[in-house]
Amino acid sequence: MMSSAKKDISATLPTVLASNNLVMTAKVFDWRKRKSWLASIRHYAGHVLTAEIREHLALARPKCWSDDLSWLPDSHDAVPEFVAALTGYYTHFKGFHGCRPLKLSSYYERGLIGQDSDALSNVFREIFADVPKENVESAINKFAERRDRERGKMWLVGSDAHLINDCGHYLIQGSEFLMALAANLSPANGEDYRFRLRNYGVPTVLEIDIPVELVPAEQHVEVAKMLLSEWGQLATRNHLGFGDIPPCYVVRSDIPRECIRGHYHPERIIDPHSGHRPYLNRLRTCDVCG
Ligand SMILES: [Zn+2]
Structure with a gap:
């Protein structure tokens, strides 16, 4: 599987600093x-x-x-x-987060910040700067309610193989919120705007050990x-x-940077938006690992 390309970091036994300053060994549910x-x-x-x-x-x-x-x-x-x-x-649940970030360094500096819909709306405005402004703003306004509902949320799943084989669109096209906005932009010249998101960022799987208390x-x-x-x-x-469907973790708070155990950029991702054909990712390094 894809995970073979990843460095084995499990050897570096994680420890967590408990609130009473006792160092205890992390036990990670994988x-x-x-x-x-x-x-x-x-x-x-x-x-x-x-x-x-x-x-x-x-x-x-x-x-x-x-x-x-x-x-x-x-x-x-x-x-x-x-x-x-x-x-x-x-002490932790191991979760995998699929994304297509422009830069990974911010994750390693600030941790994972829950969905910031205002920042995403600005990215959307930039990517679709050539589309009539009123169409762009109308798509953003249509999602105002969802924007508020999803603010600060983060989605992770218990298996990276599941992420790559069944939810590959997060890696190929990035944020679902951006995808939803793009899908609601009236198409011009037959362009499916969702595909334009494929020109930005690097398909990435982040491996996170989520502290149990951050999971609802x-x-x-x-x-x-x-x-x-x-x-x-x-x-x-x-x-x-009934198959191997991993647990899904929806975290509603920021995840500290020390919870990031690693990341990688898979070469082959199943593309649910192109008839489940494999998507070949040529971007195998980023600003952090490149
Ligand atoms: Zn990288």
Whole structure:
């Protein structure tokens, strides 16, 4: 996969400075390392997912869905207990952010700042400076509500392969907000304005260890349910086979620069806006790694 091109930075064991000034070792939940996190469950949640429950499941062999946990005995109490154990054990969730920035140095200097729609609107004005101004402003105004709703938000997913193979448009065309604006610009001379965004910036995958407390509580529950489902499928040997959809993390605050674990520029990206054909990226370095 693409990640082979990336430097292995996991060897540099991350440490975090706790608020009481004690240095503690970071424990990072990495969705891609299924075997590892399945094996860890008994270390932090053995009191919730007991041997008795596992034996019961092995006999009854229910379908262990993630969105309907009625298969788990006493799930009403067990789920919140599991969530507490999970977020007490892990200090970070590993997430990947796809983007097409003009410069990466600002990420390394200031961290990841949530979506700044005013700045994006200015970028939009620059890129489409040749388009009649009233059309550009009308597209921006149409998105005023969305602009307010999405201000400060950041989207990350638990697997870089998923980002490249299923959400490649973030890398190929950049910000979804810019794409939405471009899609709403009345086309002239048959130009699909979204494609113009491909001329700016470098397709990039950023690897971020997100502190657990920066991820909203309802997403802790979502991740916990996904883990419970996988654990249950293993315990019952009843695999549901609905593919490998990683968790999504929507962070509503800035992410400090020390959470950036690395980045790379994949060569081959699946392009959902061109019939899922591969998009060959020739920009393999940026202002930071070049
Ligand atoms: Zn780079």
